[in-house]
Amino acid sequence: MESRCSSVDSRLTARGMGSVSSTQQSVRVESYEPGEKKCISDVRRTFCLFVTFDLLFITLLWIIELNVSGGVQAQLEKEVLHYDYHASFFDIFLLAVFRFAALILAYAICKLRHWWAVAITTATSCAFLIAKVILSKLLSQGAFGYLLPIISFVLAWIETWLLDFKVLPQEMEDEHRYQLFVDATENAPPMGPGPLSDGQFYSPPESLADSDEDLEDKHDPEKALIQKVS
Numbered sequence: 001m002e003s004r005c006s007s008v009d010s011r012l013t014a015r016g017m018g019s020v021s022s023t024q025q026s027v028r029v030e031s032y033e034p035g036e037k038k039c040i041s042d043v044r045r046t047f048c049l050f051v052t053f054d055l056l057f058i059t060l061l062w063i064i065e066l067n068v069s070g071g072v073q074a075q076l077e078k079e080v081l082h083y084d085y086h087a088s089f090f091d092i093f094l095l096a097v098f099r100f101a102a103l104i105l106a107y108a109i110c111k112l113r114h115w116w117a118v119a120i121t122t123a124t125s126c127a128f129l130i131a132k133v134i135l136s137k138l139l140s141q142g143a144f145g146y147l148l149p150i151i152s153f154v155l156a157w158i159e160t161w162l163l164d165f166k167v168l169p170q171e172m173e174d175e176h177r178y179q180l181f182v183d184a185t186e187n188a189p190p191m192g193p194g195p196l197s198d199g200q201f202y203s204p205p206e207s208l209a210d211s212d213e214d215l216e217d218k219h220d221p222e223k224a225l226i227q228k229v230s
Contacts, residue, residue: 043170044107047162051103054155058096061151062089065144086136092148095125099156107163113171118163125156 040048066075079088099121106117129149132138138145 041171043167047167048108051100055096055100061148062093089148092152115164118160122156122160129153
């Protein structure tokens with residue numbers, strides 16, 4: 001009985017180990033699947049957060065500039081309703097809105113994997129800011145005349161650097177790793193039943209109570225009767 005129990009336990013252990021290993025492999029494959037587990041990668045999410053920070057920071061600086069220049073409501077009427085290209089900061093705020101909308105649409109909603117969208121936004125921003133500084137009178141309007149164009153210029157280039165040197169290479173590397181893991185999983189040999197234990201090979205114990213002759217006598221009643229009479 002002990003040998004039979006050991007053989008059964010060894011088979012159950014081998015099957016359990018095979019099921020556990022297959023479960024671990026399926027869990028690892030699911031953890032590598034970007035479409036089901038993570039709709040957007042960590043580096044891309046960081047990039048989108050920085051794009052949002054770009055808009056909020058430029059907006060904050062513009063509101064501070066409005067408040068310093070003579071009140072938010074009065075300056076809004078002056079810079080928005082009576083817009084003047086040479087003296088207004090409203091267009092720099094609109095430029096930040098344009099970058100935010102274009103980049104979030106391209107890389108968060110559409111999930112593009114190319115640099116052309118950020119290249120367009122950065123080139124547009126830089127060209128506009130350079131023309132704004134040369135043709136307008138921002139440099140004569142105090143510290144904000146220097147601060148807003150410079151910060152907007154720097155943030156646009158940081159967005160390009162993040163996407164081109166961080167987001168796209170990291171996502172390509174993650175995809176390459178995932179593909180290697182999937183190929184290795186598909187080409188792996190199937191799990192066998194496991195090594196055979198000594199308990200699987202057993203012989204029935206010898207019976208001491210009944211010998212071979214007693215078994216023959218039980219099957220031959222006449223012989224047994226003659227033996228009893230004699």
